[in-house]
Amino acid sequence: MIFYTFTEQHLRQFTENVFIQMGCPDTDAKLAADVLLRSDLRGIDSHGVARLSGYVRLWEKKRINARPVVKVVHETATTATVDGDSGLGLVVAPFAMKIAIEKARTYGSGWVSVKNSNHFGIAGYHALMAVEQDMIGISMTNASPLVAPTYTTERLLGTNPMCYAFPAGKYPPVVVDMATAAAANGKLEIAQRANTAIPEGWVQDAAGKTSVNPHELKAGGSLLPLGSDKDHGSHKGYGLGATVDILSAVLSGANYGPWVPPFVAFLDPPNDPVGEGIGHFFGAMRVDGFRPAQDFKEHLDNWVARFKSAAPIDQEKPVIIPGEPEYAAEKERKKNGIPLIDAVVDDLNALALKLGIAGLS
Known part of the structure; x- marks a missing residue:
C-alpha cells in the first residue's frame, strides 16, 4: 500500500469539479466539497473524497438529484x-x-x-x-x-x-x-482496499459466526x-x-x-x-x-482538564477526550497535506477521466 499526499486546496478543487460535472450549482458543489474535505482533514478517511465515486454512481442511476x-x-x-x-x-x-x-x-x-x-x-x-x-x-x-x-x-x-x-x-x-x-462500513472498505484482516467483533458471517474477513458483507454476512x-x-x-x-x-x-x-x-x-x-x-x-x-x-474546560489528567494504564497512552484525535489530525493535515492510499487515488483518477476533468496527478 502506497500513500500519496495532496494539499487541502488541491483536493477541494478536484472535489468541487466532480460535483459541478454532476450538474450541481457552484454553491452546492463548494458546500458538498467542504463536507467531504472536513472528513479527510479530521482523519476520517472512510467518509471523505474516497466516497466521491459512490455519489457519482448514485447520480448516474438517477438516485441523486444534483439540483x-x-x-x-x-x-x-x-x-x-x-x-x-x-x-x-x-x-x-x-x-x-x-x-x-x-x-x-x-x-x-x-x-x-x-x-x-x-x-x-x-x-x-x-x-x-x-x-x-x-x-x-x-x-x-x-x-x-x-x-x-x-x-x-x-x-x-x-x-x-x-x-x-x-x-x-x-x-x-x-x-x-x-x-x-x-465499526463503520467505510472502515471495512479501507481494509478491503488494503487487503488486510479486520478486528474480531466487527462482523459476523451469514451463519452468525464472528469473522475477520473484510469482504464478509458481500458473502451474506452482517456488521x-x-x-x-x-x-x-x-x-x-x-x-x-x-x-x-x-x-x-x-x-x-x-x-x-x-x-x-x-x-x-x-x-x-x-x-x-x-x-x-x-x-x-x-x-x-x-x-x-x-x-x-x-x-x-x-466548566467544560475544567472537565476536559480533569479527564486528561486521569492516571493512564499505559504511560504511552493517555486518556483521549472525544474529538481530540480528529482536532489534532485537522491541524496536522492542514499544515502537511492529506494522505490518500494508492487505491483511492487510482479510483479518483479513473473518475476524473470518465467525467472529463483534470485528475489528481
Missing part, C-alpha cells in the same frame, strides 16, 4: 421537517441544521428531521455548525441496512451514526461522533452492533441504532430499517418503500438557555 429544491414541509416554532428532494445529503443536511440553529437562536432550541435525502458525510460536520454559535449540536442519520440486531443474522439497521458536539473555552470542542455499529456480540453488550448498540433510525426516519417520513436504500449503486432500493429516501435528525440548543455560555465553557 434539488430543498424545502420545509412541516413546521412549528421549535421543530421542522425538511424534504431533501433526493439531493446530496452533503447539501441537504447543512440546510436542515441551519434551520435548527435559527430556531434555537430565537426559542432556545431547534429540532429538524429530514426525509428524501442521501448520505450526508460525517455527522460531526453538522453538529459543529451549532458549536460555532455557542450551541450544543446534535446530528444523526440512518443508513443502508448492514447491521444485524442482537440475536439475528438479518440486516435490519444501518451503521446509524450520531454526534453530540459541545463548545469549550481554551480547549477544542468535545465531539462524540460515532457509528452505532461496532455487528456497537458492543460486538450478545456477550459483550451488543443490545446497547442495537438500542442506540434503533433510536437513530426512529428519530431520523420514522419521525420524518423517510425509509427505515430494511427499507433504507443502499449507498452502493449496483443494488437497487427495495421495491416496497415505506418512506422517501434516507432520513436525518438535527438538534441545536443554546448553552445560555441553561446557564451563561462562558460559565459552561469554563
Whole structure:
C-alpha cells in the first residue's frame, strides 16, 4: 500500500469539479466539497473524497438529484421537517441544521428531521455548525441496512451514526461522533482496499459466526452492533441504532430499517418503500438557555482538564477526550497535506477521466 499526499486546496478543487460535472450549482458543489474535505482533514478517511465515486454512481442511476429544491414541509416554532428532494445529503443536511440553529437562536432550541435525502458525510460536520454559535449540536442519520440486531443474522439497521458536539473555552470542542455499529462500513472498505484482516467483533458471517474477513458483507454476512456480540453488550448498540433510525426516519417520513436504500449503486432500493429516501435528525440548543455560555465553557474546560489528567494504564497512552484525535489530525493535515492510499487515488483518477476533468496527478 502506497500513500500519496495532496494539499487541502488541491483536493477541494478536484472535489468541487466532480460535483459541478454532476450538474450541481457552484454553491452546492463548494458546500458538498467542504463536507467531504472536513472528513479527510479530521482523519476520517472512510467518509471523505474516497466516497466521491459512490455519489457519482448514485447520480448516474438517477438516485441523486444534483439540483434539488430543498424545502420545509412541516413546521412549528421549535421543530421542522425538511424534504431533501433526493439531493446530496452533503447539501441537504447543512440546510436542515441551519434551520435548527435559527430556531434555537430565537426559542432556545431547534429540532429538524429530514426525509428524501442521501448520505450526508460525517455527522460531526453538522453538529459543529451549532458549536460555532455557542450551541450544543446534535446530528444523526440512518443508513443502508448492514447491521444485524442482537440475536439475528438479518440486516435490519444501518451503521446509524450520531454526534453530540459541545463548545469549550481554551480547549477544542468535545465531539462524540460515532457509528452505532461496532465499526463503520467505510472502515471495512479501507481494509478491503488494503487487503488486510479486520478486528474480531466487527462482523459476523451469514451463519452468525464472528469473522475477520473484510469482504464478509458481500458473502451474506452482517456488521455487528456497537458492543460486538450478545456477550459483550451488543443490545446497547442495537438500542442506540434503533433510536437513530426512529428519530431520523420514522419521525420524518423517510425509509427505515430494511427499507433504507443502499449507498452502493449496483443494488437497487427495495421495491416496497415505506418512506422517501434516507432520513436525518438535527438538534441545536443554546448553552445560555441553561446557564451563561462562558460559565459552561469554563466548566467544560475544567472537565476536559480533569479527564486528561486521569492516571493512564499505559504511560504511552493517555486518556483521549472525544474529538481530540480528529482536532489534532485537522491541524496536522492542514499544515502537511492529506494522505490518500494508492487505491483511492487510482479510483479518483479513473473518475476524473470518465467525467472529463483534470485528475489528481
